[in-house]
Amino acid sequence: MQQRKRVVEILNEIADLLEIKGVDYKPRAYRRAAREVDSLTEDLSKIYKDGALEDIPSVGKNIAEKIAEILDTNRLEYHESLKQEIPIDPLLLRVRNLGPKKARKIWEELGVTSLEELEKKLESGEIRKLDGFGPKSEENIRKGLEIVKKSQGKNQLSDVLPAATELKNRLMDSGLFDDLSFAGSLRRRKYEVGDVDILGTAEDREEAMDFFASLDTCDEVLSKGSTKSSIRTREGLRVDLRIVGVDSLGSAMQYFTGSQEHNVRLRELAISEGYKLNEYGLYEESSGEKVAGEEEEMVYRELDLSWIPPELREDRGEIKAARDDQLPQLVEIDDIKGDLHCHSDESSDGQIPLEVLVKQAQNRGYSYLAVTDHAETSGIVGGLTDKGVDEHVSRIEKANRDLDGLKLLAGVEANVQKDGSLDLTDNSLQKLDIVLAGVHSHFDLPREAMTRRILEVIDNEYVDVLAHPTGRKLGERGGFDLDWEKLFSRARETSTALEINASPSRTDLEDKLIKRGVEEGVKLSIGTDSHRVNHLDFLELGVYLARRGWCEPGDLLNTLSLKDLRSWLQSPAG
């Protein structure tokens, strides 16, 4: 993993540096390769050992050799010499409004190579004196610099979606818009959203844009035109609004939903089929005749593709699948019959009384809800001990007696010890309906040891679900370094489900690993990991995540009826 990140970093830096040099096409080639390597789930050094680097899409002979050199020596001569030639800190290019051309200019003219030097030159007023720069450029670069310095984190979907929905509703309520929808990463339901894209139609564009720019939640107008305007809200969220004509609403939705990689692929396909595709429509190249635009589905259909759900539009094979009519029938929120990871107030960090959990589950129409309180490890976490398990089970049994249409499952989230054993005895585990096991300590074991540890958990006959398998916490720590090949195949053999933990700070497994799991025939289990009442809403986020991982209903435990779930849990392997 670490090595892979290093490769990705170097390839991206090469792309940056080549862009500054003004080289054509190569930057994109390096960036594409970096992206492909970044999305690998196989062990990169194993691929190298197998001589299969060139099998990675967008990696050819040249880049394969470079990757090999990085893996062998942890550095790359070509990269080092480029850095010598252009000693610009890569962070400098993360500054908004400062692209490769301007970065080159301020380096050549003023010797700026770092954020600190950039700040000094902004203060001294030298930047604005350069040809092609002016007071506005200076101000825009200054703003961009501030954001990089604050290393503006991406926003979590769970925060953005409600805020964006409210804003969209306010626009709609103005009566100035005929139609408004989310596009961009928000529509694709990415778990981290850069900015909010809203797309719609309006009779009077000027008036509609004026209204948008004058919202009281608007802190700054970044740009304003009759088709596109951008604001930054007081909460620091960037919102782009685009107004298009009714006859191109569909193609605009397609275009602005992205992802960029998906769009590039789609346009390449359009060109090869004799079309031209832009946000206004799909046009026949020869006649210039518009063949689609009003409806998004038609854009895809005219290109001989099935309509592709936004969650899949990441250039992960969805276009080929759409052409072959092999797109997955994605799981829907209505397919979900229950939540399989919740904490009651029996967990020391849990705050939800059992009766509240019951009410919430009933409100959502669940058939079941797993009450999976923490187990207690050597007194650190105040959770269930072996004795506590007996009480837990009888408490759940008692609650179930009064229930109709909903059943609580007596469960536990056991802690995985350093050696892969659990902190409850087998005797206790077998009394429970469902056993989750999660790593909550010793996060930094080396790959082999961590893989061994997790395989031990998967092999444990009492464990039904491996909770938050990679242990990542967004903005806090990355995921474990694991041998996913082994892990997926063992999970399939032992019928151990891997969790899709829907908690926004975890989102673990992440989409690309879910997709791999699905391909490997592994069962997955959505859990909200609720500790407070409002966390139960995370289930929807879990479904989005599952969809982004190409999950069909049959891939998930949560779509099983109570009867089928019970028999899956009780089967010897499960």
Added chain:
DNA sequence: GCCGTTTTCGGCCCGACTGTTTTCAGTCG
């Protein structure tokens, strides 16, 4: 530098907005 259900060579997505330009380059998505 990669890639090929028209290609192993000759292509490589496309348009809006901004600022500084007096006709367009740079940046962004």
